[in-house]
Amino acid sequence: MHPANQTKDQRVCARRDQIVAASRLCFRKHGFHGAGMAEIAKMSQLSVGQIYRYFVNKDAIIEEIVRRIVFKKIQIMTGGAHNLKQMASNLAYRVIGVQNIDHSKIDCPELSPEQNEIDHALMLEVTAEATRNPVVEKILRDAESKLFNEAKAMMTPYYPDMPEKELTARLEMMAVMCEGTAFRRLTQAHADPETLKTIYNQVFLKVFSDSTPSHTPEN
Amino acid sequence: MHPANQTKDQRVCARRDQIVAASRLCFRKHGFHGAGMAEIAKMSQLSVGQIYRYFVNKDAIIEEIVRRIVFKKIQIMTGGAHNLKQMASNLAYRVIGVQNIDHSKIDCPELSPEQNEIDHALMLEVTAEATRNPVVEKILRDAESKLFNEAKAMMTPYYPDMPEKELTARLEMMAVMCEGTAFRRLTQAHADPETLKTIYNQVFLKVFSDSTPSHTPEN
Known part of the structure; x- marks a missing residue:
């Protein structure tokens, strides 16, 4: 991370953390194939569109x-x-x-x-x-x-x-x-x-x- | 295996091998959750009923x-x-x-x-x-x-x-x-x-x- 704008970075970081944490639980529960972006979004309490802002796929x-x-x-x-x-x-x-x-x-x-x-x-x-x-x-x-x-x-x-x-x-x-x-x-x-x-x-x-x-x- | 009847045992053995080999491929392809008994039967070229004669589940x-x-x-x-x-x-x-x-x-x-x-x-x-x-x-x-x-x-x-x-x-x-x-x-x-x-x-x-x-x- 390049802390050009620390506050924005921190926000991005927190969002990514949130998505990673949710994905871990989804993957654990259903495996990679079983867990879809929709479920990850739901678990993250974000929309699918928001997820794609932080991870391309x-x-x-x-x-x-x-x-x-x-x-x-x-x-x-x-x-x-x-x-x-x-x-x-x-x-x-x-x-x-x-x-x-x-x-x-x-x-x-x-x-x-x-x-x-x-x-x-x-x-x-x-x-x-x-x-x-x-x-x-x-x-x-x-x-x-x-x-x-x-x-x-x-x-x-x-x-x-x-x-x-x-x-x-x-x-x-x-x-x-x-x-x-x-x-x-x-x-x-x-x-x-x-x-x-x-x-x-x-x-x-x-x-x-x-x-x-x-x-x-x-x- | 108790070789009371070797010929029968050999037959059972061959069938079990056949099912195990097919299951390995199914599990590899779809994971444990993804692979169902129907698919294992199909891959084994046996009926689901036949599979259950050799493995309870x-x-x-x-x-x-x-x-x-x-x-x-x-x-x-x-x-x-x-x-x-x-x-x-x-x-x-x-x-x-x-x-x-x-x-x-x-x-x-x-x-x-x-x-x-x-x-x-x-x-x-x-x-x-x-x-x-x-x-x-x-x-x-x-x-x-x-x-x-x-x-x-x-x-x-x-x-x-x-x-x-x-x-x-x-x-x-x-x-x-x-x-x-x-x-x-x-x-x-x-x-x-x-x-x-x-x-x-x-x-x-x-x-x-x-x-x-x-x-x-x-x-």
Whole structure:
């Protein structure tokens, strides 16, 4: 957002928030196909015409939802890479929270942390949709790519001696572990969290504090 | 299946396969809500009445689909825990294949490995559905729990000195990494696969060869 006119921007922002919040609920309830612009409008307490002033179509709303969720995910992931112990503990207990997120960096933030579960479910829906809808696939890929690269730039000062290739691979591994844990939350927790915490810890230490390039696999 | 009458069982098996295959395509195309029994019947080239002879309702079909997919996943996961190097390489290259699966252990196996992508997409759909539909959530949890415990039993002989709690936590970590990698396949591959392979390797060695004094996995 370019704050040329802060007051107008704030109004636009609030409207977009309102529409995004309503759309999230509609998509959750009926899926992407089931939820139409009319329903989104009704839920937003706006007219369909008003909705189109803020989003050109349903895909644009999906894009905005994805952008916000992916942004939060990357924040969590890179936050974790700075505080490995906390991250290990969170993941072991299947907490993939929005805590410690710098909301000032998100345009039009949805601040309520209880939106977390909805985020997770919506991302599953988006990802499922992406496997059959090339437009959604592109939205997902583009948002993720842009933010992955931002995350990498944020991480670089913490690992000044690590080659970019190494840092990228380590961030990817962190993403794999976050996504995998998020996915596993839907299953029964078989493992003792404290035992699991130790393993997450060991893995993170291996992946992130061992800043020597990984060209010598220790076997 | 109890092979009291093998010929009849084989017939039942073939019919169930036929229905499962048709349902997979219907669910892929229209989602769980969109796909009705009439469409599944049409796609199966059977009558709706015939479908109900093999599955009491749509949930029962979903249950069978989930059971088969989860079984394959657990097979891949435990197979990986026996061959860490291969697993590291597969995951680094985002190959989550059905290779090396003992199909003799799956009732009514769908043998075609190209079904893999469909499996992945269907599981995303099932998991998204599970977040709002308690029946599907229970199906998913029960199938996964049963098979996770079978996997643990299969692994135990390889790690005879490892306390059960440890083995469970390590298997959970393997599951996290497999699911996370599967999820990340939808994003652009940022990391160099060879660099990533080394990291997967290090992590697997950390997770699976540590505290196994009696057994040194083959590297």
